[in-house]
Amino acid sequence: MAVELKSWKELPIGGVIPGGATPELNKTGSWRAQRPIWDSDKCIHCLQCWLHCPDDSILIRDQKVTGVDYDHCKGCGVCAAVCPVDAIEMVPERGGAG
Amino acid sequence: MKKVMTGHKAVAEAMRQIEPDVVAVYPITPQSEIAEYYAQYVADGLVRTELVPVESEHSAMSACVGAAAAGARVITATASQGLALMVEILYIAASMRLPIVMALANRALSGPINIHCDHSDAYLARDSGAVQIFAESAQEAYDYMVMAQRIAEHKDVRLPVIVNLDGFTLTHSSQVVETLPDERVKEFVGEYEPLYPLLDVDNPSTWGPFAMPDYYFELKRAQQAGMEAVPEVFLSVQEEYSRLSGRPYKGFFEAYKLDDAERVIVVMGSTAGTAKVVVDELRARGERVGLLKVWLWRPFPRAEVAEALSGAKAVAIMDRALSFGNMGALYLDITSAFAGREGPTFVNYIYGLGGRDVPAEHIAQVFEGLEDAVTGELRYLGLRE
Amino acid sequence: MPNVKVLAQRQEQRGSRFTGGHSLCSGCAEPMIVRTVLNAIEDPVVVANATGCLEVASSRYPTSAWNVPWIHSAFENAAATIAGVEAAYRALSRKGKITKRIRFVAFAGDGGTYDIGLQALSGALERGHDFLYIVLNNEAYMNTGVQRSSATPRGANATTSPAGSVIPGKPQDRKDLTEIVVAHRVPYVAQASVSNLIDLANKVERAMKYEGPKLINVYSTCPLGWRTPWDSAVRIAKLAVDTCYWPLYEVEEGVYRVTYKPKEKLPIEEWLKPQGRFRHLFKSEKGKAIIRELQEAVDRHWEELLMKERCTQGKA
Numbered sequence: 001m002a003v004e005l006k007s008w009k010e011l012p013i014g015g016v017i018p019g020g021a022t023p024e025l026n027k028t029g030s031w032r033a034q035r036p037i038w039d040s041d042k043c044i045h046c047l048q049c050w051l052h053c054p055d056d057s058i059l060i061r062d063q064k065v066t067g068v069d070y071d072h073c074k075g076c077g078v079c080a081a082v083c084p085v086d087a088i089e090m091v092p093e094r095g096g097a098g
Numbered sequence: 099m100k101k102v103m104t105g106h107k108a109v110a111e112a113m114r115q116i117e118p119d120v121v122a123v124y125p126i127t128p129q130s131e132i133a134e135y136y137a138q139y140v141a142d143g144l145v146r147t148e149l150v151p152v153e154s155e156h157s158a159m160s161a162c163v164g165a166a167a168a169g170a171r172v173i174t175a176t177a178s179q180g181l182a183l184m185v186e187i188l189y190i191a192a193s194m195r196l197p198i199v200m201a202l203a204n205r206a207l208s209g210p211i212n213i214h215c216d217h218s219d220a221y222l223a224r225d226s227g228a229v230q231i232f233a234e235s236a237q238e239a240y241d242y243m244v245m246a247q248r249i250a251e252h253k254d255v256r257l258p259v260i261v262n263l264d265g266f267t268l269t270h271s272s273q274v275v276e277t278l279p280d281e282r283v284k285e286f287v288g289e290y291e292p293l294y295p296l297l298d299v300d301n302p303s304t305w306g307p308f309a310m311p312d313y314y315f316e317l318k319r320a321q322q323a324g325m326e327a328v329p330e331v332f333l334s335v336q337e338e339y340s341r342l343s344g345r346p347y348k349g350f351f352e353a354y355k356l357d358d359a360e361r362v363i364v365v366m367g368s369t370a371g372t373a374k375v376v377v378d379e380l381r382a383r384g385e386r387v388g389l390l391k392v393w394l395w396r397p398f399p400r401a402e403v404a405e406a407l408s409g410a411k412a413v414a415i416m417d418r419a420l421s422f423g424n425m426g427a428l429y430l431d432i433t434s435a436f437a438g439r440e441g442p443t444f445v446n447y448i449y450g451l452g453g454r455d456v457p458a459e460h461i462a463q464v465f466e467g468l469e470d471a472v473t474g475e476l477r478y479l480g481l482r483e
Numbered sequence: 484m485p486n487v488k489v490l491a492q493r494q495e496q497r498g499s500r501f502t503g504g505h506s507l508c509s510g511c512a513e514p515m516i517v518r519t520v521l522n523a524i525e526d527p528v529v530v531a532n533a534t535g536c537l538e539v540a541s542s543r544y545p546t547s548a549w550n551v552p553w554i555h556s557a558f559e560n561a562a563a564t565i566a567g568v569e570a571a572y573r574a575l576s577r578k579g580k581i582t583k584r585i586r587f588v589a590f591a592g593d594g595g596t597y598d599i600g601l602q603a604l605s606g607a608l609e610r611g612h613d614f615l616y617i618v619l620n621n622e623a624y625m626n627t628g629v630q631r632s633s634a635t636p637r638g639a640n641a642t643t644s645p646a647g648s649v650i651p652g653k654p655q656d657r658k659d660l661t662e663i664v665v666a667h668r669v670p671y672v673a674q675a676s677v678s679n680l681i682d683l684a685n686k687v688e689r690a691m692k693y694e695g696p697k698l699i700n701v702y703s704t705c706p707l708g709w710r711t712p713w714d715s716a717v718r719i720a721k722l723a724v725d726t727c728y729w730p731l732y733e734v735e736e737g738v739y740r741v742t743y744k745p746k747e748k749l750p751i752e753e754w755l756k757p758q759g760r761f762r763h764l765f766k767s768e769k770g771k772a773i774i775r776e777l778q779e780a781v782d783r784h785w786e787e788l789l790m791k792e793r794c795t796q797g798k799a
Contacts, residue, residue, distance in 0.1 A: 005312055005313070006316070006545075007316065008315075008316035008317070008319040008320045008323075009320070011313075011316060011317060011320050011545075012294070013195050013256060013293060013294075013320070014193070014194040014195035014196070014256065014293070014294075014305070015193060015194060015305075015306070015307060015309065015317045015320075015544065016194070016293075016294045016303050016304065016305055017303065017304035017307055017542070017544065017545055017546070017547045018294050018301070018303045018304075019301070019302070019303070020301075020302040020303075020304075020547065020549065020550040020551075021499075021501075021502040021504065021547050021548050021549055021550045022504065022545070022546045022547050022548075023502045023503050023504030023548070024504070025504065025545070025546040026504040026505070026506065026543070026546045026548075027504070028503065028504060028505075028506065031509060046487070047487045047488065047491050048487070050487075050491060051487050051490065051491075051515070051519065051680055051681075052515050052680065052716075052717060053515070054507060054509075054510060054511050054512070054513075054514040054515055054716075055503040055504075055505075055514065056499050056501070056502050056503040056514070056518060057503050060491055060494075060495065061495070062495070063488045063491045063492055063495070069503060071503075072503030072504055073503075074509035074510075075509060076509040076510030076511075076713045076714055077510070077713060077714030078510055078515075078713075078714050078716055078717060080714065081714040081715070081717060081718065082717050090714075119571060119574035119575060119578070120567065120570045120571055120574055122567060122570070146574070146577055146578065147574065148570040148571070148573050148574040148577075150566060150567065150570045150610070151610065152563065152566075152606055152610075153602060153603070153605065153606030153609070154602060154603075154606070156559070156560065156563070156603070157560060157562075157563035157566070157602075157603050157606055157607075160556055160557070160560035160563035160564050160566075160567065160603065161563050161564070161566050161567030161570060162567060163554075163556050163564060163567060164531065164554065164556070164563070164564035164565060164566065164567025164568040164569075164570075164571070165567035165568065165570050165571040165574075166567075166571075167554050167567075167568070168529070168567065168568040168571035168572060168575075169571060169575060169580075170570070170571035170574055170575060172567075172571075186557060187556060187557060187560065190556050190557060296529045296552040296553075296554055296568055296571075297529065297552070297568075297571065297572055297575065297581055297585060298552070299527035299528075299529065299551070299552055299583065299585055300527075302549065302550055302551050302552045302553070303552055303553075304542055304547035304549050304553050305552075305553065305554040305555065306542070306554050306555035306556050307542035307543065307544040307545075307547065307555070308538065308539045308542050308543050308544060308555075309543075309544040310543060310544070313544045313545065317544070
């Protein structure tokens with residue numbers, strides 16, 4: 001992760017980080033040793049995976065699962081563990097993030 | 099309006115006139131009466147302040163940090179062990195650049211436990227990042243409480259400011275204090291303008307993050323910039339306040355009969371009052387003695403103090419606290435300003451620990467002692483050998 | 484009552500209040516709890532966070548996982564810090580400078596609550612500030628390396644109460660923080676678990692009806708410290724609930740209600756066995772004695788809880 005380090009003169013006062021979350025600066029997908037593969041045919045959209053995902057990496061639209069945010073998913077497998085219909089399979093990770 | 103009041107009351111009056119949004123405070127001798135007066139103001143509806151009667155000084159400073167970061171103007175007060183308990187969070191307040199104003203009723207640190215005055219509590223917070231001002235009198239405590247607000251909140255400073263007043267000597271003794279009309283103080287301090295307040299929920303900010311070696315150093319250097327901005331702000335606030343009050347505050351210290359003085363005492367706090375009496379007496383006998391009374395201790399005005407002392411032959415630097423294993427902190431502050439150049443003889447006096455009385459005779463002894471002083475000497479004033 | 488669709492809808496509408504891009508361990512229970520709590524609250528919130536895993540992992544400068552105003556000050560002062568924020572809110576609302584309704588949440592671990600932060604918590608509860616305090620209870624000091632806390636169960640192998648050849652893990656029983664908070668007679672106190680997130684969301688919603696101090700002690704699996712698989716957070720916590728080691732209940736204005744009663748109360752071994760921190764207990768007579776004692780304690784406390792529920796019924 002190549003982030004440009006700033007000079008002390010450029011930092012907002014008091015160590016404050018203004019502007020809320022910065023998920024783009026910490027792509028934890030690179031941690032992953034196994035990757036969740038979501039099967040849209042099997043999915044019943046109960047959202048248990050979304051509810052439990054520690055990394056907020058289950059993508060949803062209109063309260064339905066649409067995929068996985070591989071930029072941040074760390075591959076813990078909780079989604080697969082809580083899925084009542086085995087719609088998520090954990091497979092060994094080969095590439096890097098994304 | 100001139101009135102006879104204690105140092106407590108003078109501080110509480112300044113607070114009433116400033117009317118901060120939040121006061122979080124915990125009782126401790128000799129500070130408690132400040133909290134009591136203020137609680138009464140709240141109970142009587144004289145102020146709209148939210149009083150947070152916390153269960154410890156640690157929580158007092160923690161609540162001040164939360165409130166100040168939320169966007170409120172905040173004042174607290176403490177002493178001795180209370181400051182010791184607070185100091186962890188005081189460092190954090192300074193790092194967050196929160197303009198929390200605090201009255202510190204100087205009292206010796208335990209142990210043994212002691213409720214009387216010395217400056218070991220202020221010295222404990224020396225490197226905390228808080229601005230530190232010492233008052234000589236109840237009047238100065240009042241005036242600096244009002245000025246502290248402006249210094250703390252200045253956009254280039256944004257740091258906690260401690261106004262030190264000697265426990266009992268100032269807090270509990272009645273003196274004549276001239277206060278300003280309420281509306282003058284309100285105009286002087288103005289509206290508080292918070293930066294990135296937590297209560298601005300539409301623009302969320304992350305306060306108090308975790309910094310790794312890649313940023314900690316830069317963040318601390320940026321904090322130092324707040325301290326660097328203090329001297330200029332201090333002088334301009336003094337100037338404005340002097341115009342408002344008619345009381346002449348000019349400079350980081352008071353130079354009392356210093357111009358042609360050969361022997362000089364440097365001191366902080368109420369002992370300066372006694373020293374002035376002694377200076378006057380000795381001057382009446384034709385002795386060229388003078389006094390430098392430090393107002394602004396942190397940041398320390400090294401260059402200005404050095405300049406003011408450069409004409410003296412011998413200087414007694416008086417520390418009302420031990421820095422175990424070394425010379426007193428004020429001594430080191432001043433002598434280091436002379437590093438690499440000619441200066442007067444400097445001797446260090448440790449005095450008044452745990453409320454040990456400092457009568458005029460002792461001050462006279464210090465001036466006498468400067469006749470045969472050797473630089474680097476550490477002497478104890480008023481101690482039974 | 485919020486179901487998962489309501490929570491999802493809320494997050495879709497206003498964005499995630501706690502996002503990915505934090506550095507908590509893979510499979511950590513804490514973010515599941517944090518996101519659920521924040522999704523369960525309708526109003527804008529300000530969060531105070533004690534030092535701990537959550538704080539460190541979500542705020543590494545200059546990154547942040549927080550889309551709500553957030554403050555961390557120190558380890559032991561989350562309650563005092565949020566009290567200050569809330570006091571500022573009251574003062575500025577009174578002066579008309581703030582017009583929105585804003586709610587206040589503190590997150591702290593068991594170390595920051597049961598131990599070093601207990602005094603600040605007690606003070607803030609007594610003073611009656613309007614805030615919700617969430618304990619992320621993973622039963623040890625995980626951020627500093629799995630040292631024992633007063634929430635660590637008897638017999639657990641923690642780095643400062645290690646399982647040795649003479650002493651088989653932590654000798655002392657855990658403290659009952661939830662009941663300590665109940666004794667402050669605040670309007671709402673509950674226990675919840677990462678295994679029952681909708682139950683947690685419901686508790687948050689009930690809590691937020693009250694103005695004043697509320698606390699929910701949430702059981703939060705730590706796969707690293709408990710030595711369980713990365714994907715086990717929900718399963719292990721569920722066993723704590725189904726053995727009645729960690730009962731789910733609430734105390735609303737003094738009235739106890741057990742929000743989940745397992746159909747079959749499992750033996751304590753079911754919860755102990757899958758966790759590396761208890762493995763040694765099964766290997767010695769001393770350890771087996773501790774297991775029996777743990778079971779007796781669970782049974783006693785569960786009966787007490789049911790009795791409290793019966794005793795306080797009709798009080799409402």
